[in-house]
Amino acid sequence: MNAGRRIPVEQSHPDPQGARLYAKRQRIQIKDVKGHYQRLRDASVRVVVALYLVLPWLTWNGRQAILFDLPERRFHIFGLTFWPQDFLFLAWALILSALALFFVTVFAGRVYCGYVCPQTAWTRWFMAIEQFFEGDRHQRIKLDKAPLRPGKLARRLGKHGLWLLLALATGLTFVGYFSPIRDLVPDFFTGQVGGWALFWIGFFTLATYGNAGFMREQVCLYMCPYARFQSVMFDRDTLIVSYDRARGEPRRRGARKQGEEPAGDCVDCGLCVQVCPTGIDIRDGLQYECVTCAACIDACDQVMERIHRPKGLIRYTTENALNGRQTHLLRPRLLGYGVVILVLVGLFIGSLMTRVPLQVDVLRDRNQLYRVTGNGTIENSYRLEILNKDQSPHRYVLTLEGPEGLTLVNGPRHFSLVAGEHRSLPVTVSGDPYAGTVESADIRFHVRAVTGADDATDMEMAHESRFIAPRS
Structure with missing residues (x-):
């Protein structure tokens, strides 16, 4: 290497305050604006928060309408009860929700974020409380710079007090979806609530208070993954909030x-x-970062109206429309999502309607394949695990389907289960070799729910098993 061609090294002048790896967050003070889209947003966030707070208080057949009872491993959703064995329905519902979100994103961008996202809904409520106590944007900025005096302290205490009250209602309601809320709320205010329930109430209260009161847009920018992969689902025909540069430029005050x-x-x-x-x-x-809330559209339309210019300088439009090309509403990807969603919804509803709220499992005796009794009959022992997944009690009848000569010799032929009851029934199937040939064969146990004295079939489940006999 040629020593005469060395790269000169110069001493740098480091920042006396140290390397600044992170920029300090600049608090965003939002100006309130009225308009068509903001009225729609206000209505949607009111509905979201109201539904969240009211739903656990509804009753259905004498119990809480929506209750995810983890200790009892039951999910009650109005007239339906789901058990761990019904996990497929939960997975199905989550897949449908994801596909619906993809469909909406392809069609109208992040409209979900701007109108019905829980972070948006609770932040909107928290901002309304802040505006009530501290005024509009310029008043809040002025109040932030003002020294701490009794008036400022009173405003801040009122704001944070109401924030905490709404956050507490949020935390209590969340836990109320997993524990009966009509018992939870009195127990909480009388100090009788359990330790875990108290922990989760406090956790979600503080999470709501921090996310909606302080972090706000930081959740959307840095914590929500939806913002990161949304561009993958956009195309030139996606409806987004856009500024018409051809009409607006050059700007002039x-x-x-x-x-x-x-x-x-x-x-x-x-x-x-x-x-x-x-x-x-x-x-x-x-x-x-744009959550498609359309606040900028309402603000710009008001300015355009005052200066007697056409509205729509900022508007919901597509990239193709801005460039003077035709917008294609029906396009392959959107149609594909729509068809898949419709098919899955139809199958999901059909599965729910044909779902039998009864589960039957048959377990063979593992200690011996068969036994020969003193009178020469061949017996196989089984254990039937029966679960009534319905919300009402039922009377059942047990029957056996198999080759001629096989009969049930013990075990209840008729039995009853209350709602949600699980019972283990030992049964024995016997074959008499003197009455005919007894061979190994497939058998089927039928459990039918019956109503009335005529044993009319209401619902039925069957489970296959195997009868084992010695070789002749």
Whole structure:
């Protein structure tokens, strides 16, 4: 290596305050705006929060309508009861939810985030409380810079007190989906609630208080994975919030004077940035931080109305429409999602409607394949595990289907199970070799739920097994 061609090294001048690996968060103070889309958002978040708080208080046939009873391993959802054996239905529902989210994203971008996402809904409520106590954007900014005086302290205490009250209601309600809420709430306020219930109430109270009160857009920007992979599902025909650059540029503040060069419709007022819950400038193009809440649309439309220009400088549109090309509403990917969702929904509903709320499992005696009694008959022992998955008690009849000569010699032919009861029934199947040839064969146990004295069949489950006999 040529020593005369060394790269010169110079001493750097480090930042006296040290390397700044992370930028300090700039708190976003959002300006309140009214408009068509914001009225729609307010209505949707009210419905989301109201449903969440009210649903566990509803009753169905004398019990809580929606209750995920983990100790008893039962999920009650109105007239249906699901058990661990019904896990397939849960997986099915989750797949349907994911496909529905993909369908909506392909069609209208992150409209779910802007209108019905729980983070959006609770943040919207928390911001309404903040505005009630501290005023609009400019008043809040001024209050932040003001010294701590009795007036400011009173406003802050009122805001945080109401925040904590709403967060506590959220935590109590969440635990109320897993523990009967009509017992949980009195026990909580009388100090009789259990340790684990108290832990989870506190956890979700603090999580709600922190996420909706302080973190807000940080959850959407850094914690939610949906923002990261949404662009994979977008195409040029996806409906998104967009700024019409061809119409808005070049920007110019103030009234246009005679003789000046022509300017676009954007007056650079900055309202679209001030009302954005994630603090972005939609005029910079589509960004993953945009939650499609349309606050910038309502703000810009009001400005356009005041300066007597057409609305829609910022609007819901597609990339193809902005570039003067035709928008294709029906496209292969959207149709594919739609067809798959419709098929799965049909199969899901059909499976629920034909689902028999009865489970029958048959276990053979593992100690011996068969036994020969003193009178020469051949017997096989079984244990039937029967679970009544219905919400009502039922009377059942047990029958055996198999080759001629095999009979049930013990075990109840008629029995009853209350709602959710599990019973283990030992039964014996006997074959008489003197009455005919007894060979190994497939058999089937039938358990029927019956109503009335005529043993009319209401629902039935069958389970196959094997009868073992010695070789002749």
